[in-house]
Structure formats: C-alpha cells, structure tokens
Amino acid sequence: MIDINIHKILHGSTGSMDLDIDISIKEHEFVALSGQSGSGKTTLLRILAGLEEADGSINVNGDSWQNGTRVLAPQKRGIGFVFQEYALFANMSVEQNLLYVSKDRALAKHLLKMTDLIELKDRLPATLSGGQKQRVSLCRALMNRPKLLLMDEPLSALDPAMRTKLQHDILSLHKEFGTTTIMVSHDPSEIYRLAQRVILLDQGKVIQDGIPKEVLLHAQGSQKFSLTGEVLDIIKADVIHIAVVAIGQQIVEIVMDDAEAAMFNIGEQVQVSTKAFAPSLSHLK
Amino acid sequence: MMDFTALDFEPFLLSFKLAGITTLILFIVALPISWWLSQTKCRCKPFVEAVVSLPIVLPPSVLGFYILYALSYNSPIGAFFEETFGIKLVFNFTGLVIASVFYSFPFMVQPLQGGFESLNKNMLEASYIAGKSKVQTLLRVALPNIKPALLTALIVTFAHTVGEFGVVLMVGGSIPGETKVASVAIYEFVEVMDYTQAHIYSAIMLLLSFTVLLGVYLFNLRHNRRIGVA
Numbered sequence: 423m424i425d426i427n428i429h430k431i432l433h434g435s436t437g438s439m440d441l442d443i444d445i446s447i448k449e450h451e452f453v454a455l456s457g458q459s460g461s462g463k464t465t466l467l468r469i470l471a472g473l474e475e476a477d478g479s480i481n482v483n484g485d486s487w488q489n490g491t492r493v494l495a496p497q498k499r500g501i502g503f504v505f506q507e508y509a510l511f512a513n514m515s516v517e518q519n520l521l522y523v524s525k526d527r528a529l530a531k532h533l534l535k536m537t538d539l540i541e542l543k544d545r546l547p548a549t550l551s552g553g554q555k556q557r558v559s560l561c562r563a564l565m566n567r568p569k570l571l572l573m574d575e576p577l578s579a580l581d582p583a584m585r586t587k588l589q590h591d592i593l594s595l596h597k598e599f600g601t602t603t604i605m606v607s608h609d610p611s612e613i614y615r616l617a618q619r620v621i622l623l624d625q626g627k628v629i630q631d632g633i634p635k636e637v638l639l640h641a642q643g644s645q646k647f648s649l650t651g652e653v654l655d656i657i658k659a660d661v662i663h664i665a666v667v668a669i670g671q672q673i674v675e676i677v678m679d680d681a682e683a684a685m686f687n688i689g690e691q692v693q694v695s696t697k698a699f700a701p702s703l704s705h706l707k
Numbered sequence: 708m709m710d711f712t713a714l715d716f717e718p719f720l721l722s723f724k725l726a727g728i729t730t731l732i733l734f735i736v737a738l739p740i741s742w743w744l745s746q747t748k749c750r751c752k753p754f755v756e757a758v759v760s761l762p763i764v765l766p767p768s769v770l771g772f773y774i775l776y777a778l779s780y781n782s783p784i785g786a787f788f789e790e791t792f793g794i795k796l797v798f799n800f801t802g803l804v805i806a807s808v809f810y811s812f813p814f815m816v817q818p819l820q821g822g823f824e825s826l827n828k829n830m831l832e833a834s835y836i837a838g839k840s841k842v843q844t845l846l847r848v849a850l851p852n853i854k855p856a857l858l859t860a861l862i863v864t865f866a867h868t869v870g871e872f873g874v875v876l877m878v879g880g881s882i883p884g885e886t887k888v889a890s891v892a893i894y895e896f897v898e899v900m901d902y903t904q905a906h907i908y909s910a911i912m913l914l915l916s917f918t919v920l921l922g923v924y925l926f927n928l929r930h931n932r933r934i935g936v937a
Contacts (some may be wrong), residue, residue, distance in 0.1 A: 471832075471836060473832050473835075473836075495835075496832070496835045496836050497835055497836075497838045497839065497840065498838075499836075500838070501836060502836070503832070503833065503836045505829045505832075505833065507827070507829060509827055509829035509830045509832070509833045510830070510833075511830060511833070511834070511848055511852070512830070512852050513848070513851035513852050522834075522837060522839075522847070523837040523838070546933075548933070562833070562837075565837075566837065566838065
C-alpha cells in the first residue's frame with residue numbers, strides 16, 4: 423500500500439498552481455496518471471522518486487519515504503523509473519546499462535531475451551532506434567527488482583506499431599515482477615489496455631479516479647456514444663453551417679444551423695454525441 | 708645547415724614537466740569544483756564562478772605579483788613553509804607549480820563544468836535511482852560521457868601552462884634548469900638579439916601547439932559522431 427499525501431506550489435507558464443494530492447495505491451496495482459500538460463503529473467512522479475521536494479508524507483508498505491522535512495534519498499527507495507526520453511547511459515552498451523544497476527547477469531539476460539534485445543546487448547545506445555532504447559530503459563528500470571515502477575510517458579515518442587509491442591512488454595513485465603506501476607499517459611487506448619485504475623489530474627488536483635472504463639467512456643444518459651474534440655473551423659455553406667471538428671487523429675464535419683453556429687467558437691473543446699442513431703461498426707479496408 | 712644537436716632542450720623539458728604536473732594537480736582539484744558548480748542551485752554560484760574566472764581577466768603581472776607577495780618570506784604563508792618544512796616557495800620550481808595552478812585554474816574548470824552542464828539531467832537521475840551515489844555517478848556516468856570536454860580541459864590547461872610567460876617570469880625568474888621555461892628562454896634570446904635561436908624555439912612552440920590542438924579537434928569530431936551527437 424502506498425499512501426501519498428503531498429502538496430507543493432508549482433510555478434508554471436500559467437502562473438502558480440497548487441499541487442495537492444491525497445491518494446492511496448494498492449500493491450501490484452497498475453495506475454495510469456492522465457491529464458493535460460502542466461497538470462502536475464510528471465512532478466508527482468518525480469516527487470515519488472525523490473527527485474523533487476514537496477511538503478507532506480509518502481508511506482510505502484509501512485516505510486516512510488517522506489515525513490515533513492525527513493526525506494529518503496532516491497538512492498534508497500529501490501524504485502524503477504522509465505524516462506520519456508530514455509536517459510540511457512550513453513557510454514555503456516545495452517548490457518552494461520543493465521548491469522550498472524545490479525550485477526545480476528542472469529536477470530539481465532532474462533530481461534533482454536523477453537524484450538528481444540539479446541542480439542543487441544553489445545551495442546551502444548546511440549545506434550538503437552527509439553523503440554529499442556525505450557525497451558532497454560524498461561529493462562534497466564527492472565534490474566533492481568523494484569516494488570514500485572514509475573514511467574513518465576514512456577511511449578509518447580514512439581510510432582503506433584512500436585507502442586503496441588511495448589505495451590505488451592510493459593504488461594507482461596508488470597505481471598512477472600509483481601510491481602506496483604504508475605504510468606503517465608495521454609493515450610486512452612493505452613490506458614484502457616494496461617491500467618486497472620486511472621487518475622485524472624487537472625491544475626494539480628485529482629478530478630477523476632476510477633477504473634478506465636468509467637473514466638474514459640464519457641457517454642452519459644441516453645447518449646449512445648460521445649467523443650471529445652476541438653472545433654477547428656465553422657464554415658457557412660448556403661443555409662447551413664458545417665463545423666470541422668478534430669477528434670483524436672480524425673477530422674469530422676458536423677452540420678449545424680445558424681443558432682448552433684453562433685453558440686460555438688473556433689478552438690473550443692466540444693462533445694460530439696448522437697442520440698437518434700445507433701452507431702455501427704465495420705471492418706477497416 | 709643548422710646544428711640541432713647543439714640546441715638546448717632543457718627549457719622545453721622544463722615547460723612540459725611544469726605543464727604536466729600542473730595539469731595533474733588541477734584535474735584533481737578542479738573535478739569536484741566543476742561538478743559542484745554544474746549541479747548546485749546555491750546562490751553563491753556566481754560568486755564562486757567569478758573567483759574561478761579571475762585569472763582569465765587579470766593581467767599576469769597582477770596575478771604574479773600577488774602570488775609572489777603571498778609566497779615570499781614576508782608573508783605568513785611563505786614564512787610558515789620555510790620555517791616548518793624548510794621549503795622556499797618563490798624563485799624555484801615549486802613556486803612555478805603553485806603559480807601555474809592558479810593561473811590555469813579556469814582553463815580546467817570551465818570546460819569540465821560546461822561538459823557536466825550539457826549532460827542529460829535524466830541520465831544522472833537514472834543513476835541516482837539505480838542506487839548510485841553522487842561520486843559513483845560522477846566517475847562512472849558523468850565523466851565518461853564528457854570525453855571531448857575532458858580532453859579539451861586537459862589539453863588546454865597543459866597548453867596554457869606551456870604558454871604562460873608573465874607569471875612564471877615574476878614568480879620564477881629565469882634560473883636555468885629550475886625556472887627557465889621555453890617562453891622565458893625565447894624572451895631572453897630576443898633580448899640578446901640571438902634571432903636564430905629565437906626562431907627555432909618559436910617554430911617548435913608553434914608546431915607543437917598546432918599539432919596538439921588539431922589532435923583535440925579531430926578526436927572531438929570522431930567522438931561526437933560515435934555517440935551520435937553530431
């Protein structure tokens with residue numbers, strides 16, 4: 423059980439913000455931390471790792487990592503951390519990156535085999551692709567058999583195919599090592615696939631906390647489906663208006679009348695939903 | 708045809724011996740200071756940086772004068788060393804080493820500090836999270852990843868010490884085999900209008916300096932390609 427009760431004043435681009443978090447995380451849980459950029463996700467992760475200071479307390483399975491001014495050094499927390507930009511030791515080969523953490527050669531070999539990196543064990547990080555680097559980083563984070571694994575948007579720099587492969591690796595490693603895992607992610611499909619619980623932050627506060635299905639599926643009431651998007655343009659076409667809305671990677675057009683067109687502004691976040699029709703699925707060509 | 712065998716190489720040997728010892732001492736002294744400067748958030752950092760950089764700005768005569776004053780028998784430091792250890796600190800090789808350490812200090816600290824500051828902070832944090840102390844991280848992660856900066860620091864310090872003139876003249880004088888280094892020797896050749904010797908000595912200095920610098924830049928280019936920086 424990890425009890426986190428911390429606060430810290432953050433000075434961001436939009437003025438100062440009060441990061442105020444009070445949550446408990448169960449052992450072996452896989453938690454996704456989501457929210458807009460600047461909402462305090464990365465800072466929370468760094469405070470858990472001991473890389474940044476904050477007020478309050480952090481207790482992990484009865485051990486105090488932080489209590490008021492008494493703070494346990496990052497060296498003594500025995501955690502694993504996966505950085506967004508890999509942060510591999512550039513002077514060491516793939517295998518040396520792992521062995522630097524712990525001299526356990528058998529474990530290093532096992533991890534490299536699991537992630538299809540064994541052939542690359544003598545290569546330097548600079549010669550690897552982004553996906554390969556992030557797999558090395560993941561293996562390195564597990565070399566001290568951490569109770570707590572922290573990942574800061576580990577897959578955001580990778581292409582979709584590589585993401586899927588790494589999601590699989592992350593999930594199997596999470597299960598095999600029995601870690602408690604906290605991952606910062608923006609990708610709903612990734613969160614849905616990996617996490618048992620998702621915590622949504624906004625302006626330094628928890629605004630939603632629940633299972634991914636509840637938090638991610640925004641549909642309410644009698645709406646059959648609903649999506650969140652951004653109005654890119656509102657075009658007048660004869661007697662009607664057409665709103666161009668970006669939903670994820672897709673652009674859709676939605677027909678509106680004069681009154682509706684006047685209600686919305688370009689750049690506004692909107693919800694696209696339908697009640698009258700049942701959506702249907704078809705195979706992608 | 709010139710007779711090169713008659714050439715007195717002692718001033719060169721002395722220059723290189725002085726530069727070698729100075730570089731070694733400075734590496735040991737400057738490493739923790741430059742690492743600290745690169746990592747600290749202390750408000751006193753600009754103050755320390757200004758003190759470190761002083762020898763770049765100060766005329767060598769000013770630095771030489773203060774060092775001479777501090778190390779001479781008239782100052783408490785000089786008196787202490789002479790009375791306790793029986794060592795004189797001025798107008799001998801020991802004095803030259805001390806003066807050179809001060810004179811070349813920024814040339815060791817600045818490249819190292821720049822190298823450490825350019826390192827990916829997350830990489831150092833990954834080392835701390837892996838349970839490694841600051842010293843282990845410095846020696847096994849930080850230092851091996853700033854090889855070009857490290858080489859620049861070592862070579863520039865060495866070269867700068869070989870090239871110093873004003874400070875050595877003030878603190879060391881020109882005692883053959885003791886404090887008469889190459890730059891001082893050239894100055895004396897010119898003074899007595901022995902231009903042939905002055906030419907030979909100067910050409911040797913020029914060639915050596917160019918070769919060393921070219922070597923550094925070639926190494927840096929190759930290294931940066933290998934680790935994927937350039």
